[in-house]
Amino acid sequence: MNRSPKTYAYLALLIGVISVSTSAIMVRLTVTPAPVTAFYRMFFSVLLMIPFFVAAKGAGIRSMTRRDWILISLAGIFLAFHFILWFESLELTSVASSVVLVTLQPLFAFAGTYLFFGEKASRQAIWSAALAIFGSLIISWGDFRISGMALAGDLLALTACLMVTVYLLFGQDVRKRHSLILHTTLVYGISAVVLFIYCVFFSYNLHPGNSENLMWLLLLAVFPNLLGHSLFNWSLKWISTNTISVAILFEPAGAIVLAYFILGEGVTWYQAAGSFVIFAGILLFLSGDFKKKEHHHHEDLDDKGRKMGIEKVKEAESPERMM
Structure with missing residues (x-):
């Protein structure tokens, strides 16, 4: 049975969400400062992408317009500072709080896609996102501490x-x-350059540490980046930013489970309940997205059928046919 590219895009989205769930745990296991960890994550990602980029003979880089270069450069800059701020937050607050706040993307994505692309969210999408966000707040409820270092970490994660x-x-x-290949290599490359400049400017020691730390830095590039963000980027061709942002809300649940087994962080009742609510919100959102696309697909088929019918009528009424 032939499957549509959108079906594979959703499968890639699932693999991506599971992969990014490992990110916070791996960052916690590193000993290098947050900006240095972020730099090596992007640097190793670029090294791993270069063979594919070369094999694709530049992957169409010559077709890049000035506008494309501006947008992709901005994407790389924002990705670099996302990692700096998030990794810093993991040093100040808990895995649960940090991961929950950094995945509250629908709050920004719905507004952003409307302002920049005119992409309106359905009522079901808004309610399902609200449900998923509520699940995230349940997880964080018992972990938020409105004081000192934890509050600073929470604010960094939100930014x-x-x-x-x-x-x-x-x-x-x-x-x-x-x-x-082109998109990923350029974004990761620009991000790595920005992080390198940041580390040099603020006099961070760029030594990657011992062999164990180097292993975690490499794994950060392989799993959260290449099997996480790269698959998200691939999915963007068929799935909207809103859908990806809501699906990423499953990351807190995955991170909490991994934190329990690897870091020894206990799972509380509110974390379990919040994970369930998040999952329900994701299913509600994705079901609405599937229905919307299926409706549009049927409309396209109906339009095609009507056009074919009109063409047949015209053909039957043509002078050649009537002679």
Whole structure:
């Protein structure tokens, strides 16, 4: 049975969400400062992408317009600062709080796609996003501490959420017109350069640490980046930023489970309940998205059928046919 590209896009989205769920845990296991960790994550990602870029003979880089370069550069800059802020937040607050806040993207994505692309969200999409956000708040309810370092970490995570949403919005426009290899290599490359400049400017030691730390830095590039963000970028050609942003809300549930087994962080009743609510919100949103696309598909088929019918009538009434 032939499957549509959109079906594979949703499968890629699922793999991507599971992959990014490992990010917070791996960052916690590194010993390098947050900006240095972010730099190596992007640097190794670019190194891993270069063979594919070369094999694709530049992946159509010559077709890039000035507008494309501006958008993709902005995407790389916002992605770089997303990682800096989020990794810093993980040093100040809990995994649950940080991951929950950084994945509250629908709050920004719905507004951004409306302002920049005129993409309106349905009532079902808004309510399902609200349900997923409510689940995220349930998870964080017992973990938020409105004081000192934890509050600073929460604010950094929320700002990182804004940064990654803007990155996706800029990336959506370019990705629909260019290949995944080109988009990913350029965005990651620009992001790595920005992070390198940031580290040098603020005098961070760029030594990657011991072999174990180097392993975590490499795994950060392989799983959250190449099997996470790269698959999100690939999915952008068929799935909207809104859909991806809501699906990413499953990340807190995955991160909490991993934190329990790897970091020994306990799972509370509100974390379990919040995860369930998030999952329900995601299913509600995606079901609405499927119905909308299926409705549009049937409309396209009806339009095609009407056009074919009109053409047949014209053909039957043509002078040649009547002779």
